Amino acid sequence: MKLTGAQMVCESLRREGVEVMFGLPGGAILPFYQVLPQYPQLRHILVRHEQAAGHAADGYARATGRVGVCVATSGPGATNLVTALATAMMDSVPVVAITGQVPRNLIGRDAFQETDTTGITLPITKHNYLVMETADLPRVMKEAFYVARTGRPGPVLVDIPKDVLTETTEFEYPEEVSLRGHRPVLEGHPQMIKKAARLIAEAKRPVIMAGHGVIISGAWEELRELAEKAQVPVVTTLLGISSFPSSHILSMGMPGMHGMAYATLAIDRADLLIGVGLRFDDRITGRVSAFAPRARVVHIDVDPAEIGKNVKVHVPIVGDVKRVLRVLNRHVEQATHTEWLREVEELRREHPSDTIRETDKLIPQYVIRQLSELTGGKAIVVTGVGQHQMWAAQHFAFKEANTLITSGGLGAMGFETPAAIGAAVGRPDVPVWTISGDGGFQMTMYELATMMENDIPVKVAIINNNFLGMVRQLQDFFYQKSYVATGYTHNPDFVKLAEAYGILGLRVTDKVQVVPAIQRAIEHSGPVVIDFMVEPEENVYPMVPSGESAAEMIEEKLEERVWLR
Amino acid sequence: MAPVADHTITALVEDKPGVLTRIASMFRRRGYNISSLAVGHCEVPSLSRMTFVVRGDDATVEQVTKQLYKLVEVVRVSDISSENLVCRELALVRVKAPAAVRSEIIQIVDIFRANIVDVAPDSLIIEVTGDVDKIDSLCNLLKPFGIKEMMRTGRVAMTRGAAMVEENGHGQAG
Structure with a gap:
């Protein structure tokens, strides 16, 4: 032809x-x-x-x-x-x-x-x-x-x-690919898998850390089986969120720079860390020499170059996460780890970073909580990068596999609106929400036109604090509140902007308006933009400062928090 | 700190435009240093064989080999430092050689089993092949006469005995 x-x-x-x-x-x-x-x-x-x-x-x-x-x-x-x-x-x-x-x-x-x-x-x-x-x-x-x-x-x-x-x-389309230099290893080494199973059996305080690789290889069930069979608590990296149901009793959320304090502290105390499909990124480890200091490390990943790159590994397993976990689950013994799970639960009570402050003010964490509640934790959430991203990671209860889409490694603001368009085109059966900051939203907000033109019903939640909030927070913590070049004093009227594109725009300035606005957006068949005008100087807690360890973690004062789990 | 040493790494790569750029770019962006690099055709027509000398501790060099192997056009990578190797470099040295010292220089060249490949009225070009130490020694001896120009190839290396770095054989798996 x-x-x-x-x-x-x-x-x-x-x-x-x-x-x-x-x-x-x-x-x-x-x-x-x-x-x-x-x-x-x-x-x-x-x-x-x-x-x-x-x-x-x-x-x-x-x-x-x-x-x-x-x-x-x-x-x-x-x-x-x-x-x-x-x-x-x-x-x-x-x-x-x-x-x-x-x-x-x-x-x-x-x-x-x-x-x-x-x-x-x-x-x-x-x-x-x-x-x-x-x-x-x-x-x-x-x-x-x-x-x-x-x-x-x-x-x-x-x-x-x-x-x-x-x-x-x-034109003749080749049937097969012949690339001498690209032959990924998918099956894990049987001896290494057995060794990992032995370490799991010996461990008193094991922690599973699940990453994006679990989602990519579709190993949701296999991960759950491993965790349940050996009764091991599961922490997830930012991109690993939604690789394990957040409502699960063994789910510990995200550790690291803005992770749950108890998850970070559990890693600090662990004697075995089972890394599954991840790369031990610096936002997770903090100072590498002080990361998981008591733990032996099992690392499963399809990319051999990730093993040993950042963290010293005792049992390396190169392979596809799903295939490796299937074999590993056969070798892993049933266990209870009752004492360790009780200790972890205590950590959770002492460091309740999954709670939010009781206040009449409109705080961003409350908005995320309500979004999670009203969507049943089943929407696909696409976030931008910054404070709102961390609050989404902390306070949205992801119930289904692969429902958080976020720019983790590069941290590209403005990712959310176009990525949500792609997600909604690929999964028209699932509601797609973006959680944006006012900064990042303005980087790609022109894509509202694409949504409207192609009938793509993305719901946009702007967490609007009139700041480049995460940078402002760094200035608050480390630069004596010298807010250089982080305040947006002349943001556009996002409601009018939405209307200019022919999109329903809603504004929320008070806590009581949050639920009705979200409900209205859910009921509306087309795209919606909600401008949540939140408290401008809210900070993300906890925070492990860049390059520091769990010991240097900054937590919000406990008395200001209440249980909302 | 783990000991820092020179490691000899060989790689089989696709003989395609841009391969060297990909490899050099990877070394640059990950902050690895290449002390020496030699590239040339090998026994398989569509592949080239490269020899790198990389300075670093064992963990760094392991990362280098893994990152090299990740490149789609890199077929095989091997850190052969710990093996019994034949290592060779070639150097061309243009040395000042007025009549008064010429015979002295020729004697040195003979001792090193090097060759004189060009003769000019007041200079010679000497070609020498050998391991790094041999070439360094010759250069040191020639220095007093005045080295006008010198060019050294990178190191090429091969394991002794039957072990080979082949397309499907010995080397970094992954």
Whole structure:
């Protein structure tokens, strides 16, 4: 079958099972767009900025477990993808980015809208390609999808010169991928798994730490089985939240910089730490030399380079989390750990960081609690980055697997709105909420147009404190409240802004308005923006200052807290 | 602190444009130092073999090999430092050689089993092959005569005996 390069790309997308992509056209990628009508099964969602296309593909991929696809033109189109690709890289999200490039004879001549896209994206993609021969396109497309989704997932970029898109040649899609340098190990080493089971049997104070890998490999059931069989409390990293039901008796929430104090302290006391699908990021460990000082460490991850990178590991297990846990669960003995669980429960009572302050003021934590309550903890929540993200991680009770989508590694503000669009397109059966700050929301709020245009009913909750709140908090704690460049004194009227896009906008200024506003948003069939005008100087507690240990943790005064669990 | 030492790492990589950039970029962004690097064709037409010398403690060098292996175009990686190795470097040295000292220089070259590959009225180019120590010693001896220009290749290394770093064989699994 003879096809143009552009048709080959579409044909490849179709064969990879792609149903939707997010993009924005331009000159160099235009031949691709012009053949799209020939492929009605490929839905294209036009965004307002390429960064949003990238984040939407990311949100789609995280929500569905499939590869997300974004499209941009050469030059500025490609450079606008950078933040989104870096986000997907840090959080191991399978994304394929297709970019147009100037025609081959102009490459290297500083042509109009030329940029070295593969050069720029080299350190922020799992792999990338510049396709210089049209005949290579089918193989490259096949490889791109394969590399993106296998092993530790990540973004792959395919840069295609305009004249490659227009050239016609024979199309034959390869059945298989042959990549000598990419053969992920999926089965854990049997001896290591047995050793891990032995350590679990010997442990008096074991803790499981579950990360994004549990969600990526779909090991929700297997993790639960392990925890229940050996009666081991489970803490989750930020991206591991919703890998384990938060209502479970063994669930301890998130430890680390803004984690639950009792979870951080449990790790401090643990004699065995079982890391499952994570990378021991610095927000979790704090000062590495003081992290889990009494614990032996079992580390399960599909990426061998993560094992031993940050934390010294006693039992390394390279493999797919689901497969490893299945085998491990067969070897693990039933246990009770009654004493340890009682100790952990005591820690929870002494350090109740999952409670909020009783007050008539409109505090952000209360808003999150009510969102959790009224959605039944079953919505997909997509957050931005900052205080509201931490409050969502602390106070939203995630009940279903894979329902928190957040930019963890890169911490990219503005991720939430476009990523929520992607999530809602991928999971139209589940309500999708964003939890935003007023700062991050303004970074990508133009995507309200995309929501409206494509009938994507995302509910937007802006936790509006007229500050870049997390940075303000750092200034509060460490810079004598010198609020340099963190106050937003002239935010737009977000209700009017929503209305300008034809979206229902609601404002909440008082605690009593919270529940009715959320209910109204749930009942409304289209997108909604709620502007929650919260207390401006609320801080996130607890806090382990950057590079410090559990001993240096700052907690909110206990007497100010009440039980709301 | 774990002891810091030079490690010899060999890698089989796809012979494709940009491979060296990917590898160099990874070393740069993760803060590893390459003391020496040699690349060239190998016995498989579509692959190249690289030899790196990386200075670091065992944990750092283990990370280097794992990060190298993560690159899609890197097929095989091996830290062969602890094995019995044949290591070679080649150097070209242009040394001042007026008639008065020329025979003295030629004697030194003979002792080192090096070669004179170019003769000019007042200088010679000496080619020497060997391990790092040998080349260092020769250079030290030539220094008093005046080294005008010197160029050294990176180290290339191979394990002695039957062990090989092959596409599917010996090396870092993962």
